[in-house]
Amino acid sequence: xxxxxxxxxxxxxxxxxxxxxxxxxxxxxxxxxxxxxxxxxxxxxxxxxxxxxxxxxxxxxxxxxxxxxxxxxxxxxxxxxxxxxxxxxxxxxxxxxxxxxxxxxxxxxxxxxxxxxxxxxxxxxxxxxxxxxxxxxxxxxxxxxxxxxx
Amino acid sequence: xxxxxxxxxxxxxxxxxxxxxxxxxxxxxxxxxxxxxxxxxxxxxxxxxxxxxxxxxxxxxxxxxxxxxxxxxxxxxxxxxxxxxxxxxxxxxxxxxxxxxxxxxxxxxxxxxxxxxxxxxxxxxxxxxxxxxxxxxxxxxxxxxxxxxx
Amino acid sequence: xxxxxxxxxxxxxxxxxxxxxxxxxxxxxxxxxxxxxxxxxxxxxxxxxxxxxxxxxxxxxxxxxxxxxxxxxxxxxxxxxxxxxxxxxxxxxxxxxxxxxxxxxxxxxxxxxxxxxxxxxxxxxxxxxxxxxxxxxxxxxxxxxxxxxx
Numbered sequence: 365x366x367x368x369x370x371x372x373x374x375x376x377x378x379x380x381x382x383x384x385x386x387x388x389x390x391x392x393x394x395x396x397x398x399x400x401x402x403x404x405x406x407x408x409x410x411x412x413x414x415x416x417x418x419x420x421x422x423x424x425x426x427x428x429x430x431x432x433x434x435x436x437x438x439x440x441x442x443x444x445x446x447x448x449x450x451x452x453x454x455x456x457x458x459x460x461x462x463x464x465x466x467x468x469x470x471x472x473x474x475x476x477x478x479x480x481x482x483x484x485x486x487x488x489x490x491x492x493x494x495x496x497x498x499x500x501x502x503x504x505x506x507x508x509x510x511x512x513x514x
Numbered sequence: 515x516x517x518x519x520x521x522x523x524x525x526x527x528x529x530x531x532x533x534x535x536x537x538x539x540x541x542x543x544x545x546x547x548x549x550x551x552x553x554x555x556x557x558x559x560x561x562x563x564x565x566x567x568x569x570x571x572x573x574x575x576x577x578x579x580x581x582x583x584x585x586x587x588x589x590x591x592x593x594x595x596x597x598x599x600x601x602x603x604x605x606x607x608x609x610x611x612x613x614x615x616x617x618x619x620x621x622x623x624x625x626x627x628x629x630x631x632x633x634x635x636x637x638x639x640x641x642x643x644x645x646x647x648x649x650x651x652x653x654x655x656x657x658x659x660x661x662x663x664x
Numbered sequence: 665x666x667x668x669x670x671x672x673x674x675x676x677x678x679x680x681x682x683x684x685x686x687x688x689x690x691x692x693x694x695x696x697x698x699x700x701x702x703x704x705x706x707x708x709x710x711x712x713x714x715x716x717x718x719x720x721x722x723x724x725x726x727x728x729x730x731x732x733x734x735x736x737x738x739x740x741x742x743x744x745x746x747x748x749x750x751x752x753x754x755x756x757x758x759x760x761x762x763x764x765x766x767x768x769x770x771x772x773x774x775x776x777x778x779x780x781x782x783x784x785x786x787x788x789x790x791x792x793x794x795x796x797x798x799x800x801x802x803x804x805x806x807x808x809x810x811x812x813x814x
Contacts, residue, residue: 372529372557372664378711378813379672380778407672411528412564412659414712416778418787420728426623428570428615433604437612438619441596446741454733462737465728469738473726473790474776476624478530478566478657485657487568490623507778507785509712511661511811513528514672522679522707522814561678562714562809576773578720578765583754587762588769591746626774628680628716628807635807637718640773661811663678 373513379406380509387496387504390460392427392435395506396491399477400484402508409482411512415492416474418505421464422496423471429491442467464497471495479512523663529556530659537572537646537654540610542585545656546641549627550634552658559632561662565642566624568655571614572646573621579641592617614647621645629662673813679706680809687796687804690760692727692735695806696791699777700784702808709782711812715792716774718805721764722796723771729791742767764797771795779812 381402387393403413417424428434446466448459455462475492478485486492494504531552537543553563567574578584596616598609605612625642628635636642644654681702687693703713717724728734746766748759755762775792778785786792794804 370531372527374526376674377672381670414776425619437602437604441616452737454731454737466741469725470620470770476564478659509778520681522677575769587752587754591766620770626714628809
Protein backbone atom coordinates (compact mmCIF):
# COMPACT_ATOMS: atom_id res chain seq x y z
CA UNK A 365 0.00 0.00 0.00
CA UNK A 366 1.16 3.58 -0.66
CA UNK A 367 2.72 5.38 2.27
CA UNK A 368 2.91 8.90 0.89
CA UNK A 369 1.47 11.09 -1.88
CA UNK A 370 4.38 12.09 -4.11
CA UNK A 371 4.42 14.38 -7.12
CA UNK A 372 6.46 13.83 -10.28
CA UNK A 373 9.49 16.12 -10.45
CA UNK A 374 11.58 17.31 -13.35
CA UNK A 375 14.57 14.96 -13.60
CA UNK A 376 17.43 17.04 -14.85
CA UNK A 377 20.75 15.88 -13.46
CA UNK A 378 23.29 13.18 -14.18
CA UNK A 379 26.54 12.86 -12.22
CA UNK A 380 29.26 10.28 -12.61
CA UNK A 381 32.40 9.50 -10.68
CA UNK A 382 34.71 6.49 -10.60
CA UNK A 383 35.94 5.38 -7.18
CA UNK A 384 38.95 3.15 -6.60
CA UNK A 385 39.27 0.74 -3.71
CA UNK A 386 42.37 -1.19 -2.71
CA UNK A 387 41.57 -4.66 -1.41
CA UNK A 388 44.08 -6.76 0.50
CA UNK A 389 42.49 -10.21 0.58
CA UNK A 390 39.22 -12.10 0.06
CA UNK A 391 36.34 -10.53 1.94
CA UNK A 392 33.53 -7.99 2.06
CA UNK A 393 34.45 -4.29 2.12
CA UNK A 394 31.77 -1.79 3.17
CA UNK A 395 31.76 0.99 0.53
CA UNK A 396 28.54 2.70 1.59
CA UNK A 397 30.20 5.82 2.99
CA UNK A 398 32.23 6.48 -0.16
CA UNK A 399 29.20 6.02 -2.43
CA UNK A 400 27.06 8.22 -0.15
CA UNK A 401 29.64 10.98 -0.51
CA UNK A 402 29.21 10.90 -4.28
CA UNK A 403 25.45 11.20 -3.85
CA UNK A 404 25.95 14.27 -1.65
CA UNK A 405 28.31 15.79 -4.20
CA UNK A 406 25.89 15.18 -7.09
CA UNK A 407 23.22 17.57 -5.87
CA UNK A 408 20.53 14.99 -6.74
CA UNK A 409 17.70 15.06 -4.18
CA UNK A 410 15.43 12.39 -5.65
CA UNK A 411 16.38 9.67 -8.12
CA UNK A 412 18.70 6.68 -8.33
CA UNK A 413 22.34 5.88 -7.59
CA UNK A 414 23.76 3.13 -9.80
CA UNK A 415 27.02 1.39 -8.88
CA UNK A 416 28.94 -0.73 -11.37
CA UNK A 417 32.07 -2.77 -10.67
CA UNK A 418 34.44 -3.03 -13.65
CA UNK A 419 35.68 -6.51 -12.72
CA UNK A 420 34.65 -10.17 -12.97
CA UNK A 421 36.46 -11.68 -9.99
CA UNK A 422 34.97 -9.26 -7.46
CA UNK A 423 31.31 -8.34 -7.05
CA UNK A 424 28.70 -6.27 -5.22
CA UNK A 425 26.11 -7.29 -2.66
CA UNK A 426 23.83 -5.48 -0.23
CA UNK A 427 23.86 -7.20 3.14
CA UNK A 428 23.32 -6.66 6.83
CA UNK A 429 25.59 -4.06 8.44
CA UNK A 430 24.99 -5.01 12.07
CA UNK A 431 26.43 -8.40 13.07
CA UNK A 432 29.83 -9.15 11.46
CA UNK A 433 29.05 -12.87 11.88
CA UNK A 434 26.58 -12.53 8.98
CA UNK A 435 29.46 -11.66 6.66
CA UNK A 436 31.60 -14.51 7.97
CA UNK A 437 28.77 -17.02 7.47
CA UNK A 438 28.18 -15.62 3.98
CA UNK A 439 31.83 -16.08 3.07
CA UNK A 440 32.01 -19.61 4.46
CA UNK A 441 28.84 -20.63 2.62
CA UNK A 442 30.01 -19.13 -0.68
CA UNK A 443 33.41 -20.81 -0.38
CA UNK A 444 31.60 -24.15 -0.30
CA UNK A 445 29.13 -23.25 -3.05
CA UNK A 446 31.91 -22.19 -5.46
CA UNK A 447 35.02 -23.84 -4.01
CA UNK A 448 38.64 -23.74 -5.01
CA UNK A 449 39.23 -26.95 -6.93
CA UNK A 450 41.64 -28.52 -9.40
CA UNK A 451 38.72 -29.50 -11.63
CA UNK A 452 38.42 -26.13 -13.38
CA UNK A 453 39.67 -25.89 -16.96
CA UNK A 454 40.54 -22.18 -16.43
CA UNK A 455 43.40 -22.33 -13.91
CA UNK A 456 46.28 -20.27 -15.33
CA UNK A 457 45.47 -17.22 -13.16
CA UNK A 458 45.63 -19.20 -9.92
CA UNK A 459 43.25 -21.46 -7.98
CA UNK A 460 41.21 -18.52 -6.62
CA UNK A 461 40.38 -16.96 -10.00
CA UNK A 462 37.73 -19.30 -11.42
CA UNK A 463 35.84 -19.54 -8.10
CA UNK A 464 35.90 -15.72 -8.14
CA UNK A 465 34.13 -15.69 -11.53
CA UNK A 466 31.53 -18.16 -10.23
CA UNK A 467 30.93 -16.13 -7.07
CA UNK A 468 30.55 -12.97 -9.17
CA UNK A 469 28.05 -14.71 -11.47
CA UNK A 470 25.65 -15.41 -8.59
CA UNK A 471 26.05 -12.07 -6.81
CA UNK A 472 26.04 -8.69 -8.61
CA UNK A 473 28.14 -6.55 -10.94
CA UNK A 474 25.78 -3.62 -10.37
CA UNK A 475 23.41 -2.42 -7.66
CA UNK A 476 20.85 0.36 -8.06
CA UNK A 477 19.87 2.22 -4.88
CA UNK A 478 17.19 4.93 -4.68
CA UNK A 479 18.09 8.49 -3.61
CA UNK A 480 15.56 10.22 -1.35
CA UNK A 481 16.01 13.68 0.20
CA UNK A 482 19.55 13.76 -1.15
CA UNK A 483 20.63 10.51 0.51
CA UNK A 484 20.89 6.79 -0.28
CA UNK A 485 17.52 5.26 0.68
CA UNK A 486 19.02 2.13 2.23
CA UNK A 487 17.12 0.20 4.86
CA UNK A 488 18.22 0.54 8.46
CA UNK A 489 20.29 -2.66 8.40
CA UNK A 490 21.63 -2.44 4.84
CA UNK A 491 25.11 -1.63 3.59
CA UNK A 492 26.70 -1.90 0.14
CA UNK A 493 29.67 -4.26 0.04
CA UNK A 494 32.41 -4.78 -2.51
CA UNK A 495 33.19 -8.48 -2.33
CA UNK A 496 36.80 -9.28 -3.23
CA UNK A 497 37.11 -12.89 -4.39
CA UNK A 498 40.87 -12.93 -5.05
CA UNK A 499 43.41 -13.65 -2.31
CA UNK A 500 46.02 -11.13 -3.54
CA UNK A 501 45.60 -7.32 -3.24
CA UNK A 502 43.77 -5.61 -6.11
CA UNK A 503 42.66 -2.11 -7.12
CA UNK A 504 38.95 -2.24 -7.93
CA UNK A 505 37.09 0.44 -9.89
CA UNK A 506 33.48 1.26 -9.04
CA UNK A 507 31.62 3.59 -11.43
CA UNK A 508 28.92 5.57 -9.60
CA UNK A 509 26.26 7.24 -11.78
CA UNK A 510 23.45 9.25 -10.22
CA UNK A 511 20.34 10.43 -12.07
CA UNK A 512 17.40 12.46 -10.82
CA UNK A 513 16.05 15.80 -9.75
CA UNK A 514 18.08 18.42 -7.91
CA UNK B 515 18.66 -7.29 -34.57
CA UNK B 516 16.66 -4.05 -34.23
CA UNK B 517 12.88 -4.43 -34.34
CA UNK B 518 11.85 -0.79 -34.51
CA UNK B 519 13.23 2.66 -35.34
CA UNK B 520 13.01 4.75 -32.17
CA UNK B 521 13.86 8.39 -31.62
CA UNK B 522 15.52 9.83 -28.51
CA UNK B 523 13.06 11.67 -26.29
CA UNK B 524 13.54 14.35 -23.68
CA UNK B 525 13.70 12.57 -20.29
CA UNK B 526 12.19 14.92 -17.78
CA UNK B 527 10.41 13.07 -15.00
CA UNK B 528 11.31 11.29 -11.78
CA UNK B 529 8.68 9.80 -9.50
CA UNK B 530 9.20 7.91 -6.25
CA UNK B 531 6.88 6.06 -3.96
CA UNK B 532 7.47 3.56 -1.15
CA UNK B 533 5.12 0.58 -1.00
CA UNK B 534 4.64 -1.61 2.06
CA UNK B 535 3.78 -5.28 1.91
CA UNK B 536 2.78 -7.50 4.82
CA UNK B 537 4.13 -11.02 4.49
CA UNK B 538 2.85 -13.90 6.58
CA UNK B 539 5.38 -16.66 5.97
CA UNK B 540 8.23 -17.78 3.69
CA UNK B 541 7.28 -17.61 0.03
CA UNK B 542 7.01 -15.60 -3.17
CA UNK B 543 4.51 -12.72 -3.28
CA UNK B 544 3.56 -11.29 -6.69
CA UNK B 545 3.90 -7.48 -6.43
CA UNK B 546 3.60 -6.70 -10.15
CA UNK B 547 0.16 -5.11 -9.92
CA UNK B 548 1.14 -2.71 -7.13
CA UNK B 549 4.33 -1.64 -8.93
CA UNK B 550 2.45 -1.23 -12.22
CA UNK B 551 0.03 1.14 -10.44
CA UNK B 552 2.95 3.37 -9.45
CA UNK B 553 4.11 3.43 -13.08
CA UNK B 554 0.64 4.53 -14.18
CA UNK B 555 0.59 7.22 -11.51
CA UNK B 556 4.03 8.53 -12.50
CA UNK B 557 3.01 9.77 -15.92
CA UNK B 558 6.22 8.30 -17.40
CA UNK B 559 5.58 6.87 -20.88
CA UNK B 560 9.11 5.69 -21.73
CA UNK B 561 11.95 4.99 -19.32
CA UNK B 562 12.73 2.68 -16.41
CA UNK B 563 11.08 1.53 -13.21
CA UNK B 564 13.55 0.65 -10.46
CA UNK B 565 12.43 -1.37 -7.43
CA UNK B 566 14.53 -1.60 -4.28
CA UNK B 567 13.79 -3.71 -1.21
CA UNK B 568 15.02 -2.16 2.06
CA UNK B 569 15.76 -5.52 3.71
CA UNK B 570 18.40 -8.25 3.77
CA UNK B 571 16.32 -11.31 4.70
CA UNK B 572 13.84 -10.87 1.86
CA UNK B 573 14.64 -10.31 -1.81
CA UNK B 574 13.33 -9.72 -5.33
CA UNK B 575 13.21 -12.02 -8.32
CA UNK B 576 11.47 -11.99 -11.71
CA UNK B 577 10.02 -15.41 -12.47
CA UNK B 578 7.33 -17.20 -14.41
CA UNK B 579 3.77 -16.14 -13.58
CA UNK B 580 1.97 -19.09 -15.20
CA UNK B 581 2.52 -22.42 -13.43
CA UNK B 582 2.60 -22.11 -9.60
CA UNK B 583 4.67 -25.32 -9.54
CA UNK B 584 7.62 -23.24 -10.79
CA UNK B 585 7.53 -21.19 -7.59
CA UNK B 586 7.25 -24.32 -5.43
CA UNK B 587 10.23 -25.95 -7.18
CA UNK B 588 12.19 -22.72 -6.79
CA UNK B 589 11.50 -22.61 -3.06
CA UNK B 590 12.39 -26.26 -2.52
CA UNK B 591 15.63 -25.90 -4.46
CA UNK B 592 16.64 -22.74 -2.61
CA UNK B 593 15.89 -24.32 0.76
CA UNK B 594 18.47 -26.99 -0.07
CA UNK B 595 20.99 -24.55 -1.52
CA UNK B 596 20.91 -22.32 1.58
CA UNK B 597 19.44 -24.57 4.26
CA UNK B 598 18.53 -23.96 7.86
CA UNK B 599 21.40 -25.39 9.89
CA UNK B 600 22.96 -25.19 13.32
CA UNK B 601 26.35 -24.55 11.75
CA UNK B 602 25.88 -20.80 11.27
CA UNK B 603 27.74 -18.47 13.62
CA UNK B 604 24.94 -15.87 13.29
CA UNK B 605 21.99 -17.58 14.99
CA UNK B 606 20.60 -15.14 17.58
CA UNK B 607 17.72 -14.00 15.32
CA UNK B 608 16.45 -17.54 14.78
CA UNK B 609 17.36 -20.47 12.50
CA UNK B 610 15.65 -18.90 9.46
CA UNK B 611 17.56 -15.59 9.55
CA UNK B 612 21.01 -16.53 8.24
CA UNK B 613 19.60 -18.69 5.41
CA UNK B 614 17.51 -15.62 4.53
CA UNK B 615 20.65 -13.51 4.15
CA UNK B 616 22.24 -16.20 1.95
CA UNK B 617 19.13 -16.48 -0.22
CA UNK B 618 19.05 -12.69 -0.58
CA UNK B 619 22.72 -12.64 -1.58
CA UNK B 620 22.10 -14.88 -4.60
CA UNK B 621 18.82 -13.31 -5.71
CA UNK B 622 18.24 -9.53 -5.91
CA UNK B 623 17.80 -6.46 -3.71
CA UNK B 624 16.80 -4.42 -6.76
CA UNK B 625 15.24 -5.07 -10.16
CA UNK B 626 15.10 -2.55 -13.02
CA UNK B 627 12.24 -2.96 -15.50
CA UNK B 628 11.76 -0.88 -18.65
CA UNK B 629 8.66 1.30 -19.10
CA UNK B 630 7.18 1.35 -22.63
CA UNK B 631 3.98 3.17 -23.64
CA UNK B 632 3.34 3.96 -19.99
CA UNK B 633 3.50 0.35 -18.81
CA UNK B 634 6.01 -2.14 -17.37
CA UNK B 635 7.62 -3.86 -20.37
CA UNK B 636 7.63 -7.33 -18.80
CA UNK B 637 7.65 -10.40 -20.99
CA UNK B 638 4.41 -12.33 -21.36
CA UNK B 639 5.33 -14.89 -18.69
CA UNK B 640 7.15 -12.59 -16.27
CA UNK B 641 6.08 -11.27 -12.88
CA UNK B 642 7.99 -9.43 -10.14
CA UNK B 643 8.06 -11.32 -6.84
CA UNK B 644 8.96 -10.25 -3.33
CA UNK B 645 10.55 -13.33 -1.78
CA UNK B 646 10.05 -13.50 1.98
CA UNK B 647 12.74 -15.66 3.58
CA UNK B 648 11.59 -15.38 7.21
CA UNK B 649 8.94 -17.67 8.69
CA UNK B 650 7.28 -14.99 10.85
CA UNK B 651 5.14 -12.13 9.43
CA UNK B 652 7.03 -8.99 8.39
CA UNK B 653 6.31 -5.57 6.89
CA UNK B 654 8.56 -5.09 3.86
CA UNK B 655 9.28 -1.73 2.24
CA UNK B 656 9.80 -1.51 -1.53
CA UNK B 657 11.02 1.82 -2.91
CA UNK B 658 9.80 2.35 -6.48
CA UNK B 659 11.59 5.05 -8.51
CA UNK B 660 10.58 5.78 -12.10
CA UNK B 661 12.60 7.91 -14.52
CA UNK B 662 11.87 8.83 -18.10
CA UNK B 663 9.85 10.87 -20.54
CA UNK B 664 6.20 11.79 -20.02
CA UNK C 665 39.13 7.49 -3.51
CA UNK C 666 37.93 9.87 -6.27
CA UNK C 667 39.88 9.71 -9.51
CA UNK C 668 38.44 12.76 -11.29
CA UNK C 669 36.52 15.97 -10.62
CA UNK C 670 33.22 15.71 -12.48
CA UNK C 671 30.45 18.24 -12.84
CA UNK C 672 26.70 17.49 -12.81
CA UNK C 673 25.18 17.65 -16.27
CA UNK C 674 21.63 18.19 -17.45
CA UNK C 675 20.17 14.73 -18.07
CA UNK C 676 17.75 15.11 -20.90
CA UNK C 677 17.57 12.00 -23.06
CA UNK C 678 15.86 8.62 -22.97
CA UNK C 679 16.22 6.11 -25.79
CA UNK C 680 14.73 2.63 -26.02
CA UNK C 681 15.13 -0.19 -28.47
CA UNK C 682 14.26 -3.89 -28.33
CA UNK C 683 16.83 -6.30 -29.76
CA UNK C 684 16.09 -9.88 -30.76
CA UNK C 685 18.60 -12.69 -30.56
CA UNK C 686 18.20 -16.18 -31.94
CA UNK C 687 19.78 -18.82 -29.75
CA UNK C 688 20.47 -22.35 -30.94
CA UNK C 689 21.30 -24.24 -27.76
CA UNK C 690 22.30 -23.81 -24.11
CA UNK C 691 25.22 -21.43 -23.68
CA UNK C 692 26.50 -17.89 -23.28
CA UNK C 693 26.07 -15.47 -26.19
CA UNK C 694 28.12 -12.25 -26.18
CA UNK C 695 25.68 -9.39 -26.90
CA UNK C 696 28.02 -6.50 -26.03
CA UNK C 697 28.47 -5.29 -29.61
CA UNK C 698 24.75 -5.09 -30.32
CA UNK C 699 24.04 -3.23 -27.06
CA UNK C 700 26.97 -0.87 -27.69
CA UNK C 701 25.45 -0.01 -31.08
CA UNK C 702 22.23 1.10 -29.37
CA UNK C 703 24.27 3.32 -27.03
CA UNK C 704 25.95 4.94 -30.02
CA UNK C 705 22.60 5.47 -31.71
CA UNK C 706 21.07 7.03 -28.57
CA UNK C 707 23.26 10.10 -28.56
CA UNK C 708 23.73 9.75 -24.79
CA UNK C 709 27.27 10.73 -23.74
CA UNK C 710 26.98 10.23 -19.98
CA UNK C 711 24.41 8.16 -18.11
CA UNK C 712 23.30 4.54 -17.88
CA UNK C 713 22.39 1.73 -20.24
CA UNK C 714 19.84 -0.70 -18.80
CA UNK C 715 19.29 -4.10 -20.39
CA UNK C 716 16.25 -6.24 -19.59
CA UNK C 717 15.56 -9.78 -20.83
CA UNK C 718 11.85 -10.54 -21.27
CA UNK C 719 12.22 -14.23 -20.38
CA UNK C 720 12.53 -16.51 -17.34
CA UNK C 721 14.47 -19.45 -18.78
CA UNK C 722 17.33 -17.33 -20.11
CA UNK C 723 19.27 -14.68 -18.21
CA UNK C 724 22.03 -12.06 -18.26
CA UNK C 725 25.47 -12.06 -16.73
CA UNK C 726 28.62 -9.95 -17.08
CA UNK C 727 31.68 -12.19 -17.27
CA UNK C 728 35.23 -12.37 -18.55
CA UNK C 729 35.61 -11.95 -22.30
CA UNK C 730 39.16 -13.28 -22.59
CA UNK C 731 39.53 -17.01 -21.92
CA UNK C 732 36.61 -19.08 -23.30
CA UNK C 733 37.42 -21.73 -20.67
CA UNK C 734 35.87 -19.39 -18.07
CA UNK C 735 32.50 -19.68 -19.81
CA UNK C 736 32.82 -23.47 -20.08
CA UNK C 737 33.66 -23.78 -16.36
CA UNK C 738 30.74 -21.48 -15.53
CA UNK C 739 28.33 -23.64 -17.54
CA UNK C 740 29.59 -26.90 -16.02
CA UNK C 741 29.34 -25.51 -12.50
CA UNK C 742 25.84 -24.14 -13.03
CA UNK C 743 24.65 -27.43 -14.54
CA UNK C 744 25.60 -29.11 -11.27
CA UNK C 745 24.18 -26.33 -9.08
CA UNK C 746 20.77 -26.44 -10.82
CA UNK C 747 20.75 -29.83 -12.55
CA UNK C 748 18.25 -31.48 -14.83
CA UNK C 749 16.34 -33.90 -12.60
CA UNK C 750 13.10 -35.86 -12.48
CA UNK C 751 12.40 -34.47 -9.01
CA UNK C 752 10.87 -31.20 -10.20
CA UNK C 753 7.11 -30.80 -9.95
CA UNK C 754 7.12 -28.46 -13.00
CA UNK C 755 8.14 -30.78 -15.85
CA UNK C 756 5.57 -30.37 -18.62
CA UNK C 757 7.79 -28.03 -20.68
CA UNK C 758 10.68 -30.52 -20.77
CA UNK C 759 13.52 -31.47 -18.40
CA UNK C 760 15.57 -28.35 -19.24
CA UNK C 761 12.85 -25.81 -18.35
CA UNK C 762 12.78 -25.87 -14.55
CA UNK C 763 16.61 -25.83 -14.27
CA UNK C 764 16.45 -22.80 -16.60
CA UNK C 765 14.19 -20.96 -14.15
CA UNK C 766 16.54 -21.81 -11.27
CA UNK C 767 19.60 -20.65 -13.21
CA UNK C 768 17.80 -17.42 -14.09
CA UNK C 769 16.88 -16.85 -10.44
CA UNK C 770 20.53 -16.79 -9.35
CA UNK C 771 21.88 -14.80 -12.30
CA UNK C 772 20.19 -11.65 -13.69
CA UNK C 773 17.12 -10.55 -15.64
CA UNK C 774 18.59 -7.05 -15.94
CA UNK C 775 22.04 -5.46 -15.96
CA UNK C 776 22.74 -1.72 -15.68
CA UNK C 777 25.99 -0.49 -17.26
CA UNK C 778 27.27 3.09 -17.07
CA UNK C 779 27.75 5.16 -20.23
CA UNK C 780 30.86 7.36 -20.30
CA UNK C 781 31.96 9.50 -23.27
CA UNK C 782 29.21 7.94 -25.37
CA UNK C 783 30.31 4.34 -24.75
CA UNK C 784 29.57 1.44 -22.39
CA UNK C 785 31.95 1.83 -19.44
CA UNK C 786 32.75 -1.86 -19.15
CA UNK C 787 36.00 -2.98 -17.58
CA UNK C 788 38.74 -4.21 -19.88
CA UNK C 789 37.86 -7.89 -19.38
CA UNK C 790 34.06 -7.58 -19.17
CA UNK C 791 31.41 -8.55 -21.69
CA UNK C 792 27.61 -8.79 -21.41
CA UNK C 793 26.29 -12.29 -22.06
CA UNK C 794 22.81 -13.58 -22.78
CA UNK C 795 22.71 -17.02 -21.17
CA UNK C 796 20.35 -19.40 -22.92
CA UNK C 797 19.24 -22.15 -20.53
CA UNK C 798 17.00 -24.10 -22.94
CA UNK C 799 18.37 -26.77 -25.29
CA UNK C 800 16.07 -25.90 -28.22
CA UNK C 801 16.45 -22.72 -30.33
CA UNK C 802 14.62 -19.64 -29.05
CA UNK C 803 14.11 -15.99 -30.01
CA UNK C 804 15.03 -13.82 -27.00
CA UNK C 805 14.00 -10.18 -26.61
CA UNK C 806 16.32 -7.74 -24.84
CA UNK C 807 14.92 -4.28 -24.07
CA UNK C 808 17.71 -1.67 -24.01
CA UNK C 809 16.87 1.66 -22.35
CA UNK C 810 19.46 4.44 -22.14
CA UNK C 811 19.12 7.55 -19.97
CA UNK C 812 21.47 10.47 -19.58
CA UNK C 813 22.95 13.63 -21.01
CA UNK C 814 23.65 14.13 -24.72
